[in-house]
Amino acid sequence: MHDFLARLPKVELHLHIEGSLTPALMFELAAEQGIALPYATLEEVEAAYDFADLPAFLALYYQGMGVLNDESHFYRLAQDYFRRASADGVKHLELFFDPQAHLSRGVSLATQFAGLERACREAVKEFDITSALVPSFLRCHSAESARELFDALIPFESRFVGVGLDSAEIGNPPEKFTEVFQLAGERGWHRVAHAGEEGPAAYIRTALEVLGVERIDHGVRCLEDPALVAELAERRIPLTVCPLSNVALKVVERMDDHPLPKLIEAGLNITLNSDDPAYFGGGMLDNFIAVQQALDLSEAQWITLCRNAIDAAFPQRAEGLGMSDTRRDVLLAQLDSCVA
Numbered sequence: 243m244h245d246f247l248a249r250l251p252k253v254e255l256h257l258h259i260e261g262s263l264t265p266a267l268m269f270e271l272a273a274e275q276g277i278a279l280p281y282a283t284l285e286e287v288e289a290a291y292d293f294a295d296l297p298a299f300l301a302l303y304y305q306g307m308g309v310l311n312d313e314s315h316f317y318r319l320a321q322d323y324f325r326r327a328s329a330d331g332v333k334h335l336e337l338f339f340d341p342q343a344h345l346s347r348g349v350s351l352a353t354q355f356a357g358l359e360r361a362c363r364e365a366v367k368e369f370d371i372t373s374a375l376v377p378s379f380l381r382c383h384s385a386e387s388a389r390e391l392f393d394a395l396i397p398f399e400s401r402f403v404g405v406g407l408d409s410a411e412i413g414n415p416p417e418k419f420t421e422v423f424q425l426a427g428e429r430g431w432h433r434v435a436h437a438g439e440e441g442p443a444a445y446i447r448t449a450l451e452v453l454g455v456e457r458i459d460h461g462v463r464c465l466e467d468p469a470l471v472a473e474l475a476e477r478r479i480p481l482t483v484c485p486l487s488n489v490a491l492k493v494v495e496r497m498d499d500h501p502l503p504k505l506i507e508a509g510l511n512i513t514l515n516s517d518d519p520a521y522f523g524g525g526m527l528d529n530f531i532a533v534q535q536a537l538d539l540s541e542a543q544w545i546t547l548c549r550n551a552i553d554a555a556f557p558q559r560a561e562g563l564g565m566s567d568t569r570r571d572v573l574l575a576q577l578d579s580c581v582a
């Protein structure tokens with residue numbers, strides 16, 4: 243089964259590129275810039291990555307990304323992840339990034355885009371991975387700050403495929419961001435939001451109804467609302483589920499308790515993703531293997547999960563961004579060749 247999982251052509255739709263910052267690269271970038279880290283050794287970092295919940299993780303996540311200060315840092319960060327993703331069989335990747343968390347350190351949007359795009363362009367040639375960028379609003383910041391970011395993103399709009407909403411969920415409901423999501427929709431930007439990770443099922447409903455999102459990031463708590471489950475299934479709304487993340491952030495206690503089988507049984511449009519692979523114990527293939535060991539899915543279920551992700555990738559809306567029809571056909575053919 244390991245070989246089968248390794249061979250599957252993977253599309254990753256829920257990956258925070260800042261969450262792919264390995265301790266090794268964090269140390270390297272900190273040393274180059276003379277930045278003091280709160281850890282002396284890689285072992286100390288590992289010991290610190292034991293999170294009580296989402297806010298506890300976010301505190302270290304925002305601290306870690308303090309080493310990203312120029313174009314080459316963003317480039318190296320993404321290049322490093324593309325290399326590992328390639329080894330995992332990832333073929334298409336949508337990268338979330340958190341512009342407000344970098345703007346607050348004086349790193350311009352132009353710098354962020356330039357570094358990430360350079361890695362994305364090279365990944366096509368070097369790793370046969372196509373990709374698209376998804377800047378995300380931080381829900382722990384104000385609606386006014388989101389509006390400022392929205393305005394600042396307009397000149398870059400040919401360089402990303404959509405916008406997301408992430409960070410601390412509880413106490414920051416989707417409706418706080420009604421204005422920017424409505425404006426984003428008017429400009430034709432695709433829209434996604436984290437909802438129902440730590441927050442209640444009601445946030446999933448408002449993300450759909452008020453923000454007009456096309457996919458839900460996480461969404462595992464939808465099971466608390468059967469009517470919502472029925473609606474998600476009926477509308478084929480993709481949920482970008484992140485199993486190792488859910489265990490690491492104590493959304494579930496153990497992988498054996500993960501609701502993935504229930505979500506699949508309910509007929510939901512599920513995709514699997516790594517979220518923040520450097521913090522949660524691994525990338526796409528690690529997630530696939532951990533799920534298989536605990537939950538023993540069938541080959542047919544794996545094929546469906548991978549096909550869901552290919553279908554849920556945002557279609558191309560600017561040159562080189564998003565999933566083209568030709569690329570989708572290539573990946574579907576690769577997936578067919580995995581069937582015994």
Ligand SMILES: Nc1ncnc2[nH]cnc12
Binds near residue numbers: 296408518
């Ligand atoms: N799992 C997660 N939930 C919310 N915001 C995030 N930012 C990075 N990872 C996140």
Ligand SMILES: [Zn+2]
Binds near residue numbers: 258
């Ligand atoms: Zn996430």
